[in-house]
Amino acid sequence: MSADTTSERTIFLEALESVPKDRWDEYIDQRCAGDPELRGRVARLLEAHRSLGDFEERSVATPTNAAPDLLGVQIGSYKLLEQIGEGGMGVVYVAEQTQPVRRKVALKIIKPGMASQDVIARFEAERQALAIMDHPNIARVFDGGTTDMGHPYFVMELVQGPPITEYCDQYKLGSNERLELFEQVCRAVQHAHQKGVIHRDLKPSNVLVPRIDGRAVPMVIDFGVAKAIGQSLTDATVYTRFFQMVGTPLYMSPEQAELGIVDIDTRSDVYSLGVMLYEMLTGCTPFDHEQLKQAGFDEMRRIIREDDPPRPSARVSTLAAQDLSTVANNRHADARHLGASLKGELDWIVMKALEKNRARRYESPSALADDLKRYQVGDQVAACPPTLRYRIRKFARRNRALMVSACSILVALVAGLLVATAGMLHAIDQRERAQESERIAEQGLAQVTEEQQKQQALIDLFYDIYPRDFGLKSRGLGHTVYESIEQVSREVDADRFKDYPSVEIEVRQVFAETYTSAGEFDKARNHLYRALELAQNLYVEPSEVVAGIHASIADEIGWNQSMLPADVERTARHARKAIEIYNELGIDEPKPWFALAAALANHPQHFDEAEAAQRKCVEIAGEGSIIPLIDLGFLLQKYNDDRLDEAMSTFDRALDNYQRGNVNKPHIKANVLAARGGCFRKMGKLPEAKQEYHEAWKLYSRPNLQDEAWGHRIGYRLAELEFADSHVDQAYLLLEQIHRLAARHEVAESQVQCQSQLGWLYFQVGDYEEAERQLRAAVEAARRETGDRHADFGHAAVQLAETYEILDRPTDASERYRQVMPLTSAFVDLGAVFPLAYRVHARGMLASCGNEPELLDKAELLVNEAYANIQRYHRETDEPCFNLLRANIHRRRGHLERAIEELRVGLAKAKEPQPTIRAEYTCIPTSRCELETTLADFLVEAGRADEAKAFLDEVITIRVNTEELGPHHIQTTLARLRYGEFLLERKEYPMAKQQLVAALESLPDSQLVRGVRGRTLGNIAVCCDALNDAEEADIWRSEARTLSQ
C-alpha cells in the first residue's frame, strides 16, 4: 500500500468514523491542507460513500439495527417515521403521506438485489388490478416507486398487529375461533383471485391481525409485491432465499418449488393457506423448519414436491410432551384430546389443501373456507371422498393383488345388498343402521332364509369393519384395509358366526383368498382348514363345497410356491381329494389339477405327474384355451432343453387360440408372445426372441397396461436382448423408461427390479462403481418392499456381492452373501434343482471361508451335488459356472494347475459366443467373462504371464470371428478393454495403449458407458505418461474432462 493510499484511506475512514457528516468538508480541508489532489480524492470517496448510503450488514447473523439514517427522510411524498419490521425482502417503515391526503402508511423498501427496473415494471403491470381490490381484510397497496438510491418501494395501507399465528396463541384461541379467523383470510384471498391477483407469498407474517373495535380483523398484506419482485419465479431466487433462511420455503407450494415453472396459479395460494391452517391448528408447519434448513437446496425442493407431510393429528401426536402442552395450552385444549380433535375431517380438509397435485386441491380459497364451514356445523365435508378414492387408487397400484381380494371381501360382504352398498358409498348413518336392524328384527330372525341370515350377518360384520377413519391409521390405506381384515378375521375366529356355519365357511374362504394374495399363507391356511372342518360336518358327501375347499388348500400352496417336500405332499393329497369328489359329482374343475401340476413342477422326480395334471387342465379348459397352454409350455421347457421344440409348439397353439378366439385382451397376447420369446432365447435364437419380446412390450406399453409389473418384466428381458445385440443405448433407455413408468404408477416391485437391472447393466459394461451404487439402492429398496426372503432382494444382493468381489472389497462381498444365505440355504436344503441357489451359496461360502480346509470340503461337496443335478436334468449350459467354483476351490487348496485345468474345461463348455444374458432370476449367468479373467489371473499367478496374454488375445479373436458378434460388438469391445487393463497392470504400455484406444473407438455412444469411457481415457493417459508423451496424455485427459462436462 502506498503512502498516498494510506493517508487517503486513513483520512476517509477517520471522517466516516469520527466526524459528523455535515462537518466532513471542514475536516478534510484541515487534514489535507496543502495537498489539493489528496483532498480531491478523499472528497470523491466520501461523496461516493454518501451516495451509497451508510453501509449496513444484512447477514442473518448480524442483529438488525434500525437504519436511523433513513428516518425522517422524504421518499416521494412520504416521510419515514419509524421502522416497524424487517424481513428477507425489505424493511418496512411507518411513513407519513403528505400528498394528496395526510395519512400514515406502511412503506416497504425492497432490499437491493432485485433488479429495480424490473420490479417496478412488474408492479406497474399489476397496479391496475391492485387498485380495484377492495376488501376489508386486504391491506390496500397505494403506490410504488424507486427511491433516490434506486431501491424499489411499495406503499401500503398501514396495518399493525401480530402475524395470525402469533395472534392466535397470544389470545389462546380455541379451534373454532381459529377456523373462523382463517375463513376470513380465505375469503379475502378469494376476493383478490376474483380480481385476478395472486398473492404468491402467503404466510403468517403476511397476514396480520390488528384489533379493531375490540375485534380481530385479519389483514392480508403485500398483495402484488411478491409478483413484482418476481420471487419464486426462478430457481435462483428460491435458492437465494433459501440461503437467506427466510422462512418462506415452508409455505411454498410444490409447483413453486419446481424449477423454471412460471405457471403459478390461484391454487398455489390455496396450498400456502393450507400450510397456514396446518400451523394454526398444530403449532408447527407441515415440514419441519430445521429439516428444510438442513436439507440441501435440491433436497429441500424434493421434500416440498414429493414428501407427504404427516396429517395434523399425527403431527400433534409426535410432539414432545412439553411442546404438546404448550400447543394445547395455547388452544385452550387438553393435551390428551388435541390430536383426537384434529383427527378425521379436519385432517382431511388440511391434507386436501396440501395436495401435491394442484388439480386435487380445493379449487379456490372459498371452497376451502366452505368446507371448513361445513365441518364446523357438522355437515359432510367435501374433502373425504375424493381423497379416499385417490388413496384407494394409490394403494391399489401399490398392491394390486391384495386390493383385488380386499375389494372382493367388500363385494362379497355387500353382495346384493342395496342397503349396505348405499352405506358403503355414503358415510354411514347410524340411524339408518338402527332402522335396518329394527326392520330385520321385525321380520323375525327365525323366518328368514339362509340367504337373509347370511346377508344380515354380513351387514353387521361390514358395519363393524367399515373404517370410518379410512386412511387415517398410521401408515396409509394399505395398512388400514389390512388391519380391518385382520380385525374381522379375529371376529370370525371369535365365534361371531357360530349360528351360521354356512356363512362362516364362505367368509373364511374369502379371507383365505385375501391372505394368500397378501402372502400370508399361514393365516390363509388356518381359515381354510377351519372352513374344511365346518363344511365336512355340515354337508353330506360328496359335497361341492368340500371339494372346493380342498382345491383351495391345494391352490394356496401352489400360490405359495412352497417346495418343501411335506408341502408338496399335502398339496397333492388335497388336490387328489378334490379331484375325487369332483369326479363323483361329475364336475370338471381345473383348479385342483392346476394346483397339483404347480406343486409338483418344482420337483423333477414328479415331473411326469405334473405334466399329466397340466395336460388335464388343458383338456378341461377345452378347445381355445390359452393360459393352461402357456403353463404347459413353461412346464415342458423347465428342465429339459431337449423339449424346447415341444414347448414352442404349445405356445404356438396358445397364440393360435388367442387369435382364433377373437379375444381382445392385449396383455394375454403379450404374455404368449413373451413366452415364445423366452423359449427362443433358450434355443439360442436371439433375433427371434427379441422380435417376440419387442411385440409383447409394445402391447404392454399401452396406457392402460403401463402399470403392470409383468409387463415391466418383459421390458427387462427386451433390454437384455438389446444389450446382447450391442444396442447398449436402447437397453439403457428402455430401463429408464420402465423406471419412469414404475415410479409414475407407484409399482414398487418394478422400481426395485428396474434398479437392480440397471445395476446389472452397469456391471456388464464394467462400470462397477455405478453398478455398486444402483445395486446398493436396489438392495435397500427390496429389503423395504419385500423383505430379505424375497427373490428381488436376493437377486440384487447377489449381484452386489459379485460387484464387491470385482471391486476387491471382500468384506463387503461376504457380508452381502451372508444376507442371502437364509434364502439360498432354504433352496439348497430342498435338494431340488436350483443351480442358482447352489452357485450363490457356494460362492458365499468361498467368500468368507478363506483357506479353511474343512469349509473348502463342504463347498466342494455342494458344488458336486449341484453338478450331479445339472447333469441329471440336462442343464449343460449351467455347468461352466461350477467349473469356475471348483477352480476357485482348487486354488485355495494350493492346486493352481488343477484350477487352471478346471477353468479350461469350463471354457470349452461355455457356449460360443454366449453373450451375457440372464433369463429371469432363476437362471445363472452363463457368460465366459469371469472364467476368462479368472484364468488369466491364475496363469499370471502360476508365473505364466505370457500364456495369460496370449489367452486374452485369443479371447478377442474368438469374438471378432464369431458371426453374431464381430469386431465392433460390445462383447468384443469389453474383452478388448479387459485385455488392455490387464496389460496396463503388467506395465506393458505400448500394447495396453493400443488395445485401449481400439476399445475406446468402438465403445458405443451411450450414457451408460460414460464411466467406462472416462476410465479408459484416464488409462490411456497413464500409458502416455509412462511412454513420456506428456502432450498426448494432456489431450486424453482434456477429453476426459470434456466428457464429464
Next chain:
Amino acid sequence: MADVTHILSQIESGDPSAAEQLLPLVYQELRELAAAKIAHEKPGHTLEATALVHEAYLRMVDSDKVRSWNGRQHFLAVAAIAMRRILIEWARKKAATKRGGDRHKVDLDDVELMSSARPDTILAIDEALEQLSARAPESARVAELRLFAGLSLQEVAEALNTSTATAHRHWVYARASLHDFLTS
C-alpha cells in the same frame, strides 16, 4: 479426482500446499455449474454468482466431514477467485458479441451483485478491482470475497483471519473506491 473434502482437511491441518490443488478443482466445478445454468436458462439470463458458489460447496464438500467453519471459509475464499475468473470470461465473451451496452449503475452493497450485472459492468468491476488491488490489496480482496462469493463481513473476517471491524473498514473503503472508479 482429488477430493475437495480431503484437501480442505489438509489445509486445516496446516498443509498450505494443499490450497493450490483446490483452485483448479473449484474452478472446474463452478464452470460446469455455470455452463449448465446458462444452457438451461433463457437467453440474457444472468448468473447468480453467490448461489453458484454455495451450490458448488454443497456438491463438492462432504459437510459431515468438514465440520469446522474454517474449512468452509477456505472453500469460499477460493471459490470467489474462481467465480471472478469465470464471470470475467463469460462477460468477455458476451461483450465481444454485444458491444455498446451502457455501463450500469452498480449498487455495491449488493452482494448478489452479479445477478443483475451486465457483462460490461462485470468487466468494469474487474478493472476497478485490479486498480484497487494495486493500491490496497487487502481491501480489494475483501471486495472480491463479498462480490463474488457473497460472504458476509463476518465470514470475510474469518476467511482472512482478521477482525470483523477491520473487514468492515476495508469494505467501506473498497466500496467507495470502486464506486468512485465506476462513476467517474
